[in-house]
Amino acid sequence: MALNIFYKKDCTNHATYVIIITIALLKRQVCAMENNSKKVPEVVIKRLPRYYRYLRELLNQDIRRISSNALSNMMNVTASQIRQDFNYFGEFGQQGYGYNVKYLIDEIGNILGLNDGDTMIIVGAGNLGRALANHNSFIKRGFKLVGIFDNDNRIVGSSIHGVRVRPDMEIEDFVRENKVDIAILTLPRAAVHDMANRLVSCGIKGILNFSYSELDVPDSVPVENVHLSDTLMTLSYRIKQQKDNEQDNTEDDGQ
Amino acid sequence: MALNIFYKKDCTNHATYVIIITIALLKRQVCAMENNSKKVPEVVIKRLPRYYRYLRELLNQDIRRISSNALSNMMNVTASQIRQDFNYFGEFGQQGYGYNVKYLIDEIGNILGLNDGDTMIIVGAGNLGRALANHNSFIKRGFKLVGIFDNDNRIVGSSIHGVRVRPDMEIEDFVRENKVDIAILTLPRAAVHDMANRLVSCGIKGILNFSYSELDVPDSVPVENVHLSDTLMTLSYRIKQQKDNEQDNTEDDGQ
Numbered sequence: 306m307a308l309n310i311f312y313k314k315d316c317t318n319h320a321t322y323v324i325i326i327t328i329a330l331l332k333r334q335v336c337a338m339e340n341n342s343k344k345v346p347e348v349v350i351k352r353l354p355r356y357y358r359y360l361r362e363l364l365n366q367d368i369r370r371i372s373s374n375a376l377s378n379m380m381n382v383t384a385s386q387i388r389q390d391f392n393y394f395g396e397f398g399q400q401g402y403g404y405n406v407k408y409l410i411d412e413i414g415n416i417l418g419l420n421d422g423d424t425m426i427i428v429g430a431g432n433l434g435r436a437l438a439n440h441n442s443f444i445k446r447g448f449k450l451v452g453i454f455d456n457d458n459r460i461v462g463s464s465i466h467g468v469r470v471r472p473d474m475e476i477e478d479f480v481r482e483n484k485v486d487i488a489i490l491t492l493p494r495a496a497v498h499d500m501a502n503r504l505v506s507c508g509i510k511g512i513l514n515f516s517y518s519e520l521d522v523p524d525s526v527p528v529e530n531v532h533l534s535d536t537l538m539t540l541s542y543r544i545k546q547q548k549d550n551e552q553d554n555t556e557d558d559g560q
Numbered sequence: 561m562a563l564n565i566f567y568k569k570d571c572t573n574h575a576t577y578v579i580i581i582t583i584a585l586l587k588r589q590v591c592a593m594e595n596n597s598k599k600v601p602e603v604v605i606k607r608l609p610r611y612y613r614y615l616r617e618l619l620n621q622d623i624r625r626i627s628s629n630a631l632s633n634m635m636n637v638t639a640s641q642i643r644q645d646f647n648y649f650g651e652f653g654q655q656g657y658g659y660n661v662k663y664l665i666d667e668i669g670n671i672l673g674l675n676d677g678d679t680m681i682i683v684g685a686g687n688l689g690r691a692l693a694n695h696n697s698f699i700k701r702g703f704k705l706v707g708i709f710d711n712d713n714r715i716v717g718s719s720i721h722g723v724r725v726r727p728d729m730e731i732e733d734f735v736r737e738n739k740v741d742i743a744i745l746t747l748p749r750a751a752v753h754d755m756a757n758r759l760v761s762c763g764i765k766g767i768l769n770f771s772y773s774e775l776d777v778p779d780s781v782p783v784e785n786v787h788l789s790d791t792l793m794t795l796s797y798r799i800k801q802q803k804d805n806e807q808d809n810t811e812d813d814g815q
Contacts, residue, residue, distance in 0.1 A: 331739065348603075350763060350794060350797055351790075351794060353794075353797065354787070354789070354790035354791075354793035354794060355787075355790065357793065358787065358789075358790070365628070416800075417793045417794075417795065417796050417800070418796040418797055418799060418800030419796060421796070421800065423796055423799065431691065432687050432688075432690040432691035432694060433687075433688070433691035435687040435691075436686065436687035436688035436690075436691055437788070439687060440788060440789070441773055442788070442789040443788075443789055443792060445789075446789050446792065446793060446796075448796070453707060486799060487792075487795065487796075487799070491621070500577045510799045510802070510803075511795045511796075511798060511799040511802075512795075513791060513792055513795055517697055523630070525802060525806075526802075527795060527798035527799060527802060528795075529791050529792075529794055529795040531788065531791050532609070532610075532613065533695060533698075533786065534609070534613075534695070534697040534698055534700075534701050535606075535609035535610065535700065536609075536768060536784045536786050537607070537698060537742075537768055537784075538609035538612065538672045538674065538702060539605060539606060539608075539609060539672075539784055540591070540669065540700060540742065540766045540767075540768055540782060540783075540784040541672050541673040541676070541678055541703075541742075541766075542608065542672045542673055542703075543766060543782035544603060544673060544678065544741060544742070544765045544766040544782055545671075545672070545673030545676065546782075547765070547766075547780060547781075547782060548765075551780075557638070560645070
């Protein structure tokens with residue numbers, strides 16, 4: 306019945322026309338929302354560090370130029386996805402010539418602010434704090450560890466990766482004087498909210514939070530949370546899926 | 561001109577009808593693609609641990625029932641997103657009554673395989689390995705640390721969080737005998753590929769990889785990579801955006 310209207314009088318063409326126009330307008334609207342707006346989608350932002358990592362790896366292997374297809378195979382992302390992602394930030398490649406790896410690294414590095422030489426402090430010099438202080442990839446990405454703080458007198462005064470551990474009561478003066486950009490929090494949950502407030506009040510620019518609690522700080526101070534157990538739970542999900550699949554296959558074989 | 565066709569003869573109603581039908585069919589198709597397929601999208605899987613975390617937090621505060629709106633406000637996700645996500649796994653709530661928190665935790669825990677009591681070993685007893693061995697939230701999620709391995713004789717034989725550090729040459733026998741599910745790798749980059757192969761050959765079910773390198777193991781062994789510097793780069797991006805915004809505002813004020 307619904308199809309009948311296509312054959313009534315000369316509505317057919319009109320109706321088709323209206324549909325085409327409507328779809329075109331919708332499509333244009335979606336494209337405009339996606340690309341023309343300055344706001345880069347969360348998923349794209351999250352992918353940039355991964356691109357950066359892979360491209361650095363290529364440069365280490367002395368690979369200077371790569372096609373979006375080759376990059377796509379390597380990263381397990383479609384080539385059109387890669388082109389779309391890069392389009393948010395301008396034209397990085399030339400049709401048929403592929404991408405210049407070094408140029409791409411520099412551009413993505415710029416977008417990510419890696420060339421700003423952001424300074425960081427670690428608050429909490431336990432095992433995790435120590436592990437992060439020794440994490441070379443932070444330094445390789447252009448970040449500079451300028452201070453480590455703890456409230457345990459047995460640790461204060463010692464050195465980790467060449468950086469002296471200071472008492473946490475010095476933190477406000479230190480952040481102000483050194484214009485510290487980033488604070489990495491590896492504190493127990495009970496202490497983390499108070500410390501976040503203190504850091505915000507003395508002008509910290511961003512927080513990398515390893516504590517279980519989500520922080521309540523002003524929007525002007527971005528926070529990235531690292532929930533290690535979330536990753537473990539995701540892995541657990543995938544293992545369960547794999548076990549279920551294998552069980553299904555075994556049952557199929559038995560029939 | 562395009563609008564004119566709406567007023568020609570009695571095409572108006574037909575055209576509108578066709579548009580409504582087309583949109584409805586498109587919408588149904590999208591819904592079918594999204595919900596009827598058994599494959600749960602990556603983004604939904606990634607959100608499950610976060611739901612789990614928030615719901616556990618609610619239960620700790622003795623909150624037994626929550627509406628999708630309240631959960632939405634708390635988690636900064638739209639209520640319709642929450643309903644859509646949960647729909648992948650069946651009906652968790654009752655219209656107007658909200659969700660039973662305890663029931664939801666159990667169900668999501670089941671989906672994530674947290675009730676399977678997965679066993680895990682840590683390979684690499686450096687600072688990061690130690691930090692993870694002491695990470696209580698792993699245990700709270702139902703995972704059981706059964707072994708720690710290292711090749712440094714000065715560490716082998718000592719105990720971390722009540723678990724003895726063993727020499728890494730014992731790893732194959734241990735994984736086989738104890739049917740270990742998960743290996744957490746906190747090894748230097750140079751050692752990680754060889755270790756991953758050894759673990760796969762003795763039947764490990766999944767790997768949580770903290771090493772910089774992406775592993776090349778069979779699809780049947782899921783791997784989750786934790787790239788700590790990716791999170792730091794994302795934070796750097798947000799700080800840069802914030803600085804750019806502030807600069808724009810200052811320039812605007814100055815004009």
